[in-house]
Amino acid sequence: TRKYMDMYYREEYKHGLSQNPEFVTLSRSIDRKSLHPEGFAPFDAAPVNWVGDQKHTWEETETTNTKEAGSDDLVMEGEKGIGMALTHIMQSAELGYNIIGSDIAGFSGNTIPPRLYMRWTQFSTFCGLFMNGGHAERRLWKRTKQELEVIRKFSWLHNELVPYMYHYVVTAHNGGRILQTPLSKGKYQYMFGDDLLVAPIYVDSQNKDVYLPKGKWRYFFNDKEVFEGKQKINKDFLLDEFPVFVKEGAIIPMNIERDYSGFGTEENMGKITFVIYPDKENSFDFYHLDKPDVKTTLSYKRTETELIIDIKGSELAHILNIHLSEKPNSISKSGKELQEGIDWFYDTAKQKLNIKTEDSQNCKYIIK
Template identity: 25%
Template sequence: MKKLLLLTISILICVSMSAQNPPITPAWAFEHVAWEDSINTADGAKALVDGYLERNIPVGAVIIDSPWSTTYNDFNWDTQRYSDPKDMINYFKSKDVKVLLWLTGAVNIKCKDTRFQKSDTYDEVVSKGYGINQGKPHVWWKGEGVHIDFTNKEAVAWWYKQLDKVFIDGVYGWKVDQGEFWFGDILDTSIGQMSNEQFRPYYYDAMYDYTVKKNPQGIIIARPYSHQGGYAASVEKMNMGWCGDFSGDWKGLKLQIQNIYQSAKRGYGSPGCEVAGFFMKRSNKEQFVRYAQFGCMTACMINGGENGAFSNHLPWWHGTDVENIYRYCVVLHDELIPYLFSTVVDAHLHGGSLIKNASYEEESHQVGDYLFTKAITSADNRVSFHLPSEGEWINFYDGTKYAPGSLIEEVYALERFPLFVKAGAILPLNVTSGLTGLGDASMVGRKTIMIYPNGTATRQLHLPCGDGIEYEDCLVTYDEKTGKLKVSSGTSQKYTFILKNMPSVKKVKNVASWKYNAEKQELRIDVEGSTLDIEIR
């Protein structure tokens, strides 16, 4: 009877969770994340980030993984590894790189790989009843300890005070890892017995609540769905997903794709990709590239791990050609951040995920409503897949148009992957260079919006106001027949509009400047204002 009751409650919780909408992911959190979990020192973290930046590969954040503390989890920096944590954090801050710290919810009496064994807070946790299972220690993958009872409000308040020791300026969140999974299928908590699955949201929710209260731009990177235990964080309280852990070979990539699609199906807003996996087999050149290409069509490229962090995980380790491909993927993803952000705001308001219309069989998905991609998951670069059954689709690289549901059979060179844009797309972008061909450096500081005309197209965009979760609505409408482009937003902005597939343009009215490229059949318009009524002839 008890097991039946627990199962019933678990099902009700699952239904409740799936009915919730995801939170808004801060704009910065879509940026490339470097993950240092090999050397585990300040010098190692700096070398990793600088290696990317010196090669003009953008980095938005760095994960400082375990062990960074003297025990698990005492939140005391190990100064033998990180001699001056504030100096390191300020070093990254000077480069506009945000710091994320690893943790779990356990407090240990024995540790696997830290400087000390017993946490200086262990006895307090046990004596005050802050742990699950009556404070009995249990073996988990980082040693032996007690897991904090996140159903206990006093225990949560105490935990928050521990977090305060390290959540300082420059630290923007946590890689919230899995510890609770090891403490039994049925757990004793302050509110009674519950399944491990029922307990997980208390842990992840507490971490999310603390983080966004302290810093509205903060995030937790946590597991949405994972083959290592099922669902973890709550849909409505997880602003960046990481399904880990995976191997770096084709098998790992294929498994991760399935995990990400399962997460999206559940309604997690921003599932990201662990590029080249984390452990076991290392990526070879082809596997690394295909991992990166798939990753740049998810919420975030998170690259690092113990399977070759300073070898196979580094694009330049595989050669200049791979370095260039990886740079392209990161920059393309960065340019798409306004679109990714706007799509996740839609998911927050109405439900859903950044990853849509996923096909488990063909390993393909839409990114929002307007982009479609197919992962390449074998050494054979020949792929066969179907485009979505709704709308006309345009090859991102050469502009070839395809009917709905078309079968694509093609061989993709290593530097290319299947990427299509839906006709009628209105894509907000952040273009800062000419690397991807979407624009050039003259667009820096401007709101760039790319339009693929198809009859009358209208889109309510949610454009980010800075790096956080604040946004401004902007309604864009383009009527291909009349040539009228209308924009309505709350404040005056500097816009650059790029209209694709324009056979001819003779005149453009009510703009600051315009330029038509007959060879590319592309029109660029520069204009400033809040309410725009542009005529194209």
């Protein structure tokens, strides 16, 4: 079967590319690892990967019985729920597959529990593949208002994170880091890129333990909350939030067009928003979607008296969203003083500095 699978995926991918240079296949990375421990689809023909088919259930134990009455169909009955999806996605990432996801809320069954639908959506937001497919009612206008609002928020957030995710599409293609990296501590925990730690919720509870590695970590949905690493924390996560922590020092490029996710508004549209959590120094290569061999590099260096941000490479219209504990005294851009209330704004309650100018050329910001 190995020879057949390799030929099937490679020939399909080759034919698709001959028809459209942007063609991708949706491949299966894991299909019961005991049968194919090396992975299902060959890496060179697996640009986007899916694991399935899971039931519409939380993580199941050996004593859990969720078989639906009258269901004796393998596809409809499915495999164990979100726990199996998480297991297969982590196994896929360990093997080296890059863009991976699952059917949100599972594929098989007649009904989707509302909280499971929301939590699985939130987890899928921080996967390369976000796919709302499968059985049971998925028309959001037929679901509860809370489901509509939460799923809409996280659907938009996934889209906003595309520039961040695309960085790891390019690095993985060039033999470097992939998007998801499983962690050795914390069940199902993984790094999403270099800077976001995700601790999926896999049981029906708002309370969860999260293990934080070395360093300082901010809660992504309230980044004034700071935690020291090398410890396990316990926290309640409301249904419109999720256990995601951003590493101090991070640079997160986002494509924000609406205010659904809370990270910006329509005023961000048409520009890349760099969300920055300054530490001592860091840099990030932004790869342009329409020109993947072209990049813009944002780097910063922080001293006791100033924060210097350099933007070099291809021109890029941008907004800077910087977490600062205090309002700056002055900001200049390539030697020109910027005006508070026109070029920059500081939100004391959120401890956020927002810099927005019309010039998209290479530049240097000095914030004092």
